[in-house]
Amino acid sequence: MALNLIKRLSSGTAPYFSLAALLLVLAYLMSAATEDSSRLNDLFLIIFGLGVLCLILLTAILIRSLLRLYRDFKREEVGSRLTVRLVSLFVLLILVSTTIVYSFSVHFLHRGINSWFDVNVEQALDDALDLSRSAFGIRMRTLLRQTKMMSGVLRDLPEGDLNHSLRELNQLSGALELSVWSIDGQLITASIENPAIMVPAKPNEAIFRQLQQQQDYISLDPGDNGELQLRAAVLMQKKLPSHPEDLVLQVLFPVNERLSSLGKTVQDAYTDYKELSYLRKPLITIFTLTLSLIVLLTVLTSIWFAVWISRRIVQPLQELADGTQSVASGNYNTQITVAGHDEIGFLVRSFNQMTQRLTQSRNATQRSHRLLEQQTNYLGAVLGSLSSGVITLDDKQFLKTANVVSSTILDINLQHRLESPLNKLAENQGHLQDFIQMIFVNIQQHSSWQQQLDLYPGKRHQTLMCRGTPLPSESGWVIVFDDITTLIQAQRSAAWGEVARRLAHEIKNPLTPIQLSAERLQHKYLPLLPEGQTEPLNKLTNTIIQQVDALKEMVNDFSDYARNPELQLSNCIISDLINNVLALYQSNSKHEISLLDGSPSLTVKLDSNRFRQVLHNLIKNAIEASEEAGLSVVVELSYDAIQYNHNKWLELKVRDHGPGIPENMISKLFEPYATNKTKGTGLGLAIVKKIIEEHQGIVWAENIHPDGACIMIRLPLEDSTP
């Protein structure tokens, strides 16, 4: 219950102001209660008790606040260090200032109250009192003697005259009242000057006791209104028959009005001073206690307020710190609640603006990044779809970009070598040495360049056409290169085709008249010649006829090469086709030509006549190669359906066990007249290549270890073909 109350009181802002107001009221009440004439005097203790209760409550709340602050500090929470520093500073200021003010207040309180009292004044008052007493003393002694004389006079009188004599003595002496009493307090007779007073003032027991001890009594008596009168009482040494006890004469004398007034003044001043002097200590105690309580309450409230205000000051800074951390960790959307219109509020607003701007610029950057990415992807797609290789270098000759085709052309994965220096590309890739050397040489001239280059990757020959263009601001180079090997070969094939066509056309026509003329010469003039001379003519004309035949054969070959008939495509079972061709070569027992096992039902769409020519040319080529080398003719054919480059292909291999193909011939093997054989026109393999390419296929040659060579043919298969 009490903990809940403390918890509720120490959270939020309202309790602080409520408590401050309560303490103000309490301070006012306490100060009012210490005033002399206040009605709150009697409530002082209650108010003070309330103050002490407040003090205890405040101490508990403050301890809780400080403990919470200490806990935050220990946990190193954001802002706790600054809060502790601020609180320490506030507390120091509060304690120092309050201690000084409190010490001076207490000091002045003591000095102020003590300064009311002065030794000289006190002495003067004592002296005044003594003087007054002395002044009255003389008069008292005189009056006592006078009373004794009256007593002597009355003593000798008979009882009957007592009353009368008393009145006379009263008039003579000027006394206020004369009365005769028995020693046990019985009134005998009296004479009172004031007719309004019926009964004389009775001497009290103390007077009677004193008189019983034979001591006369004289005293200064304060009256009802503060005026003074003198009371004298003596034993009369006389006994009446009606009253056997001793009689007492009491006389009340008036005091001179001036003297009475002076005496009263001295008495009042002395009493007031004495009382005030006596009350000095409790007065100081009360004031000091009140002051101490108020100061303690103020100090505790101030410290509590210091903790609160420090937390309030630090809170936006704490939020700012959190926000900054949040921004540092990449969350730019952080917004902080604006604390107020002071500098911290300005800071918070600036922070919010900053984060807004950051968010905007981040969004803009992201948009630009996306745009750039799109453009890069677009460019990548464009570059990727190019048939040319494109690479870019930076100003330090580091490889920046490379499209897919560049890797294919250079037969090296450039994507894995991005951001590496250009000269490192040639490591373990000897065939790139010339390419890189050419780039290094050409980029020295700082202008666009173009150069054709021959490379020898593996055992192939490759011709590249390279073009270099410097990028703007000399930030690097873009180098574009095309593999023009196929183009050059095509050009060469076209040229050969043109030559062949012309040969066929220009040479074939005169050959028949030449042959016919030679036969006519032989037929017409051979009978006319003598027996012994016919032989040379016969030999000469036969030579002409044979050579013309040979020329014809050659021209026919050229004609075949140049011929470009439309393909008569039909579905053929490849095994049947091969076997039909092989059957023509079975007659020669020295030749071992065989078809290895393959799928018997594999069907290919092709022009069967032209493909037979291909097979003839290849088998003939293999036989001739082995025979020329004096080796036994062993030719093996094999075929299979394969999956290559996402397409189905028929792969046909024709392998011999001859000497193999010289290395420098392999790349030119399928060009016309690229032969090292003694026989043949040099067009056999060129025709093979032509026909295969007409079928959208490819052909190439490989040497086989340990002996022989292999011609490889790939023809596209229909998708439905198994």
Place this chain on the structure above:
Amino acid sequence: MDFIMSAYDIVKRFVLFSVVLLLSSGSIADGFKVQSAQVRKVGNGYILNANIEYPLTPRVKEALSNGVPITFQQQLELSHSTSLLVKLWQWETILWTSTLRYELRYHALSEQFVLKALDTGHHRNFPSLASALSALGTISSLNLPPEYLSDTDGLVLKIRSGLDLHALPTPMRPGALISTKWQLTSPWTIATWP
């Protein structure tokens, strides 16, 4: 140095004050005592004679000698007691109460103690404190209100006396209210009936 001493003194006083405040309900010094109280029938009425002893503590005497007037009060309470449940439980109805207030002060000039009845304004002078207290403590022939005394069966007259601390000067009051040296009120004493 003076500040430090003052502060120390104040703290000491504050602690003592708090302790006294907390223990104020503790033991009480020897206080006033009603020695005797008798009701006597005189004619048709009743009078009270009582004797009260006023042993003053040195603190009270000191205040008196320093000119502080001390107010005494004598409280009388007349009630009718009815027995319920065979004397196990008494039901009391207060019929009449009266407080007699006297102020005692020291008159320095005359060296007399002045006892003043605050209700009547009548004052008496005494040469000594003892005689003043003796006179104060003697209640003789105090008339009791006759309207309640037609039937004295079950009537109870109680008397007690004490100091009126609220009449003390303001600075002394808090200290006196919590100090045992000022708590001298006598217990209620039942007067005897004829």
